[in-house]
Amino acid sequence: MKAHYGYKDGSGDYFITIDTDLCIDCANRACVAACPEGVLEIICDDYDDEVAAVVEDHRKKIKYSCAPCKPDRDRPPLPCTAACTRGAIVHSW
Amino acid sequence: MITVGIDMGSKTIKVVVLRDGEIIGRGIELAGFESRAAAEKAFDTALQSAGISKADIDGIVATGAGRKNAPHTDRDITEVGGDAKGVVNLYPNARTVIDVGAEEGRAIRCNEEGKVLDFALNEKCAAGAGAFTEAMSRALEVSVEELGQMSLRSENPTPMNAQCAVFAESEVVSLLHNKTPKEDISRAVHDAIASRIVSLARKVGFEPDVVFIGGVAHNAGFVDSLERALECKVTIPENPEYIGAYGAALAAAES
Amino acid sequence: MAEYWRWKEYRWHDENKNWHDATLITAGVDVGSVSSQAVIVTDGELYAFSNQRTGSDSPESARKAMDWALEGTGMRLDNIGFTVGTGYGRVNVPFSDKAITEIACHARGANYMYGPTVRTVLDMGGQDCKVIRCDERGKVTAFAMNDKCAAGTGRGMEVFADLLAIPIEEVGELSFQVEEEPPPVSSTCVVFAKSEATGLLREGWPKSKVIAAYCSAMAHRVVTLLEQVGIEEKFAITGGIGKNIGVVRRLEGEIGIKALPAKFDTQIAGALGGALFAQNLLKKKLAVT
Numbered sequence: 001m002k003a004h005y006g007y008k009d010g011s012g013d014y015f016i017t018i019d020t021d022l023c024i025d026c027a028n029r030a031c032v033a034a035c036p037e038g039v040l041e042i043i044c045d046d047y048d049d050e051v052a053a054v055v056e057d058h059r060k061k062i063k064y065s066c067a068p069c070k071p072d073r074d075r076p077p078l079p080c081t082a083a084c085t086r087g088a089i090v091h092s093w
Numbered sequence: 094m095i096t097v098g099i100d101m102g103s104k105t106i107k108v109v110v111l112r113d114g115e116i117i118g119r120g121i122e123l124a125g126f127e128s129r130a131a132a133e134k135a136f137d138t139a140l141q142s143a144g145i146s147k148a149d150i151d152g153i154v155a156t157g158a159g160r161k162n163a164p165h166t167d168r169d170i171t172e173v174g175g176d177a178k179g180v181v182n183l184y185p186n187a188r189t190v191i192d193v194g195a196e197e198g199r200a201i202r203c204n205e206e207g208k209v210l211d212f213a214l215n216e217k218c219a220a221g222a223g224a225f226t227e228a229m230s231r232a233l234e235v236s237v238e239e240l241g242q243m244s245l246r247s248e249n250p251t252p253m254n255a256q257c258a259v260f261a262e263s264e265v266v267s268l269l270h271n272k273t274p275k276e277d278i279s280r281a282v283h284d285a286i287a288s289r290i291v292s293l294a295r296k297v298g299f300e301p302d303v304v305f306i307g308g309v310a311h312n313a314g315f316v317d318s319l320e321r322a323l324e325c326k327v328t329i330p331e332n333p334e335y336i337g338a339y340g341a342a343l344a345a346a347e348s
Numbered sequence: 349m350a351e352y353w354r355w356k357e358y359r360w361h362d363e364n365k366n367w368h369d370a371t372l373i374t375a376g377v378d379v380g381s382v383s384s385q386a387v388i389v390t391d392g393e394l395y396a397f398s399n400q401r402t403g404s405d406s407p408e409s410a411r412k413a414m415d416w417a418l419e420g421t422g423m424r425l426d427n428i429g430f431t432v433g434t435g436y437g438r439v440n441v442p443f444s445d446k447a448i449t450e451i452a453c454h455a456r457g458a459n460y461m462y463g464p465t466v467r468t469v470l471d472m473g474g475q476d477c478k479v480i481r482c483d484e485r486g487k488v489t490a491f492a493m494n495d496k497c498a499a500g501t502g503r504g505m506e507v508f509a510d511l512l513a514i515p516i517e518e519v520g521e522l523s524f525q526v527e528e529e530p531p532p533v534s535s536t537c538v539v540f541a542k543s544e545a546t547g548l549l550r551e552g553w554p555k556s557k558v559i560a561a562y563c564s565a566m567a568h569r570v571v572t573l574l575e576q577v578g579i580e581e582k583f584a585i586t587g588g589i590g591k592n593i594g595v596v597r598r599l600e601g602e603i604g605i606k607a608l609p610a611k612f613d614t615q616i617a618g619a620l621g622g623a624l625f626a627q628n629l630l631k632k633k634l635a636v637t
Contacts, residue, residue, distance in 0.1 A: 001488055001489055001490060001491070002481075002489070002490035002491075002577070003490070003491060004490070004491065004492035004493075004576060004577060006492075006494075006496075007256075007494045007495070007496035007497055008494055008497065008536075008569075008572065008573060008576075009217075009218045009220075009257070009496060009497035009499070009536065009537065010216070010217030010218040010219075010497070010499070010535060010536040010537035010540065011214075011215060011216050011217045011218045011221065013572070013576065015492065015576060046448050046449050046451070046452035046488070047452070047487070047488075059495075059496070060256040060495065060496035061256050061289075061496070063292075064288065064289055064292035065292075067213070067292045067293065067295055067296040068292075068295045068296065070296065071211065071296060071297070071298065072211055072212075072213065072296070072297070073211060092576070126546075126547040126550055126551075196540065217535065217536060217537055217540065218497070218537050219537050219538075219539035219540060224539050224540070228539060256496045256497075257496060257497050257498050258498075258537075258538075258539050259498035259503055259504065259507060259538050259539065260475060260498055260503065263381075263475075263503070267404055270404050
């Protein structure tokens with residue numbers, strides 16, 4: 001399942017998409033610890049699979065939560081996408 | 094040399110008259126639905142307060158959201174450029190400018206020459222600007238000034254859940270229903286906007302001195318929340334809402 | 349003070365059915381930020397439902413929704429074998445046996461309401477807007493939920509209904525009483541769109557033209573959310589705004605796809621899905637005991 005967490009408002013579209021089919025038998029869940037702002041967590045979804053998700057408190061302000069990792073210039077690779085070996089995490093902005 | 098800067102803001106039009114770098118006149122009008130007419134009025138007020146006539150002016154530059162619609166102008170500059178120029182001129186040690194207006198919030202990092210190094214915007218969303226405090230003050234049935242003062246008296250601040258001015262209004266209604274003191278609600282409102290603005294500042298990598306301009310700088314409650322969230326003090330110039338126009342007038346003097 | 353946002357609350361149950369004959373009786377309760385529904389399903393078929401405005405207290409709203417759905421049926425809460433709570437207030441349904449997210453429930457409910465060919469569900473609710481992709485069994489394959497911003501939600505439409513003093517149920521029809529389709533209002537943000545609309549009214553625009561411009565803006569905005577997740581036919585719309593033809597027709601026009609016609613009240617999808625999940629869970633429970 002492709003879970004798009006985030007929102008769109010007047011200023012733009014901000015979504016982190018997690019392909020949970022790729023999370024299902026992930027052993028180390030490196031993405032959770034890699035994020036300096038604590039945006040990611042592991043949840044048990046409605047179909048009883050343990051997958052990564054954006055923490056509920058961050059979903060409506062994801063633009064702000066992720067801002068420190070996204071300077072306008074000289075943007076280094078995002079720690080979360082770098083940590084995920086399966087390419088399950090994609091940022092829309 | 095006499096120059097004029099016109100800041101065509103979304104809510105108010107500000108005009109500044111400069112003679113050899115000194116502000117000699119100012120004018121402000123609500124933009125309303127006919128911003129060009131409002132700009133003319135503000136322009137006339139500014140010239141009158143400076144004691145000059147249009148013929149005395151060497152250059153006029155406009156800035157602000159509606160700058161393409163400004164009367165009398167020779168050219169226009171971006172708000173970001175105007176802000177940085179204006180602030181560093183007044184405060185040579187300023188390296189970060191935070192500008193919160195009615196409809197837009199900005200964080201700008203600049204160098205000692207007032208040149209913009211990086212910037213981030215909160216635009217087109219009422220939650221990121223002064224429109225949020227206005228909506229909340231209406232929901233609480235107080236003026237924006239009172240909202241600011243009440244916020245300082247909060248004893249039990251709790252964060253707001255809503256990230257949207259419209260949803261926040263419903264949240265305020267339900268907080269009032271649950272007998273949450275208005276002081277705590279006001280503080281929650283200011284903390285919410287402050288955290289959004291600070292995240293913009295962190296995005297550009299803010300460094301001292303931090304100067305805070307724009308109409309919302311008049312709100313003592315918001316300033317308090319901002320300083321708390323930034324974990325550093327901010328400098329606020331006199332007449333903070335005029336700095337954009339001031340920067341534009343400086344730009345006019347340079348060309 | 350006139351309440352332009354007020355829509356008709358109602359309940360229904362199947363008078364041709366005798367629930368005493370049913371083996372599995374389950375319920376779903378969807379407590380949203382704006383509206384609440386309770387749905388009762390007997391042996392996998394829709395039996396009764398209620399739809400009303402959510403009050404200031406979630407558990408109370410859940411109770412009232414359930415009581416109203418049961419009214420006139422002779423059924424009592426203890427006749428129900430399993431209840432699933434969903435929606436914003438799902439953790440606050442005191443008599444529920446399990447809470448399941450509204451995403452999963454909406455997909456399941458839409459699968460029942462529109463049939464196994466539905467693949468993309470757009471739910472335009474009171475305070476959120478969701479796009480859900482599902483398979484032929486109603487299992488979620490992708491979703492996006494936007495509950496941060498009022499644009500594209502019922503609250504946004506309520507603000508406009510209030511501004512223009514138009515009862516919300518008349519908005520759709522009125523938006524078509526224009527000579528030609530106006531351009532959409534330029535602001536996505538409801539606060540700024542409202543300001544813009546005030547200016548248009550002052551310029552002499554009739555209410556119908558202003559509401560048409562807003563429906564157009566809302567439709568466009570929702571289309572971009574749909575594109576984020578991708579649209580696969582068949583397409584269906586649930587939620588309160590699904591009843592607003594002003595938004596629905598313009599949206600259909602923009603994506604070039606017609607939404608499946610609704611045979612049931614579009615607001616019950618979440619609770620209905622919950623009741624169907626409840627049925628599976630009840631079967632499992634009974635198989636074990």
